[in-house]
Amino acid sequence: MKPLSSPKIPPPTDAPGPRKQSICTPSQSTSNANAFSILMSSHKENEAWKEASIAEDPSFKPTKSNGGRRKAPFYKVMQGMPIAVDAFRYGSIPGVEAYFLTHAHSDHYTNLSSNWKTGPIYCSEGTANLIVHMLQVDRKWVHPLPLDVATIIPNSGGVRVTPIEANHCPGSCLFLFEGPQTINAGDSTFNSPYVGSSRVFRYLHCGDFRASPQHVLHPAVKGKRIDCVYLDTTYLDPKYCFPPQPQVISACAELAKRIVMAPSVAIGDSKAPGMSGWFTRKEKPKDEKEPANEKVLVVVGTYSIGKERIVKAIASALKTKVYCDARKAAILRCQDDTELHALLTTDPFEAGVHVVPLAVITSDRLKTYLEKFKGKFSKAVGFRPTGWTYTAPSGSDTLPSLPQLISRTQALAPFTHTSLRPQRASTPTLQLYGVPYSEHSSFFELTCFALSLECGRIIATVNVGNEKSRGKMGKWFEKWETEKKKRKEAGEGAVRHRQPDYW
Numbered sequence: 001m002k003p004l005s006s007p008k009i010p011p012p013t014d015a016p017g018p019r020k021q022s023i024c025t026p027s028q029s030t031s032n033a034n035a036f037s038i039l040m041s042s043h044k045e046n047e048a049w050k051e052a053s054i055a056e057d058p059s060f061k062p063t064k065s066n067g068g069r070r071k072a073p074f075y076k077v078m079q080g081m082p083i084a085v086d087a088f089r090y091g092s093i094p095g096v097e098a099y100f101l102t103h104a105h106s107d108h109y110t111n112l113s114s115n116w117k118t119g120p121i122y123c124s125e126g127t128a129n130l131i132v133h134m135l136q137v138d139r140k141w142v143h144p145l146p147l148d149v150a151t152i153i154p155n156s157g158g159v160r161v162t163p164i165e166a167n168h169c170p171g172s173c174l175f176l177f178e179g180p181q182t183i184n185a186g187d188s189t190f191n192s193p194y195v196g197s198s199r200v201f202r203y204l205h206c207g208d209f210r211a212s213p214q215h216v217l218h219p220a221v222k223g224k225r226i227d228c229v230y231l232d233t234t235y236l237d238p239k240y241c242f243p244p245q246p247q248v249i250s251a252c253a254e255l256a257k258r259i260v261m262a263p264s265v266a267i268g269d270s271k272a273p274g275m276s277g278w279f280t281r282k283e284k285p286k287d288e289k290e291p292a293n294e295k296v297l298v299v300v301g302t303y304s305i306g307k308e309r310i311v312k313a314i315a316s317a318l319k320t321k322v323y324c325d326a327r328k329a330a331i332l333r334c335q336d337d338t339e340l341h342a343l344l345t346t347d348p349f350e351a352g353v354h355v356v357p358l359a360v361i362t363s364d365r366l367k368t369y370l371e372k373f374k375g376k377f378s379k380a381v382g383f384r385p386t387g388w389t390y391t392a393p394s395g396s397d398t399l400p401s402l403p404q405l406i407s408r409t410q411a412l413a414p415f416t417h418t419s420l421r422p423q424r425a426s427t428p429t430l431q432l433y434g435v436p437y438s439e440h441s442s443f444f445e446l447t448c449f450a451l452s453l454e455c456g457r458i459i460a461t462v463n464v465g466n467e468k469s470r471g472k473m474g475k476w477f478e479k480w481e482t483e484k485k486k487r488k489e490a491g492e493g494a495v496r497h498r499q500p501d502y503w
């Protein structure tokens, strides 16, 4: 995964001494940047990306001549600081004293193992437990950090870091780095002109996150100018317009309750594909009464870490226990979540909610799974949480203006249990539901986040493998910048949020 940054970089004007090649300049108004300097910056920008592409070459083989290690692309090292984030695949990065991990998903900890001896790893308490348990990383390298508190990073030249809950998977966090630039660490040939200056830089690394008003209202972030935001742009495309996560969680819990309490009630129209019923309501009439011993098992598909909220909400609504295999249970026990731990049981027959790998939520595999619990459960409802389920109605306008996008999205009817439709493969005994449950920001949320944050430069960290896609994403960054200026001129501040946890 390669990142992308906002394309126009204003030149630094308060650089100490002669200006060297810079790829992460502090934010300033572009109005005082002449066309030539922007061109220069864009050129350097492209050069930096080329360098990054070479560094990420999938055919790379470690040899003596290349130093036996893959070079770290510029965006893995915080400019001017001896700090790397989610950069374990590059071995010992020159000048780096502190290796940060945003969360315990494999694409972020690539190569981290029991053999790690390169340097101290900083992460949240939950992530620390997970990497020690799953990867057998030696505890002596792992330094858990408290959330919401600024901690001075040793040997960093005085950089402070504040971890902030990312709203992604358990243990995930954003890192807010604040401090001076003291070293051109990393493999990039692009050096910062600010190394050695007294200027304090502020970088917000988002890792993977689902943007929420709580991020921009966080006391460590609110009202502060962020020089550079490393943005999780997984869904930076207007076609990704799934509903707020809290609404989706409540909808699943309510639907599960209705099905389990009255298993003969079929909700929705099984012919409706995907989430096209988001805006309509249909309920089938009750069928004939079923025998009282008809028990429904709720099965939720998850990855190794993530989607726990949906499981907890369903189990709480059904007042039942949660079962998963021993491997998964051990991972869940790494998390700092007493509510979840209290729900767990090792007896599958005692639990009305089972957690299984995502791939089990297909009609064939779910049927086989249900047979194992014959006598106790005769029906199953499978939830398949994914960020990809929502399909926009055909002919819908996927490219509205940003103000239109915000007003339309905020005017949408709430997502409820009637919005969930069984998938085509569902049968009277097996009902499958795709759920637009995402642990990454929707396009709308990314927009609200960007418009509500005082930030100079954005570097995307996902979905930018080639120049064309980088250009496409860069266009949105430009639109956000323009819209932000308009909002400022109109006296509008941050985007109004509907609830404390969503815009």
Ligand SMILES: [Zn+2]
Binding pocket: 103, 105, 168, 169, 208
């Ligand atoms: Zn992740």
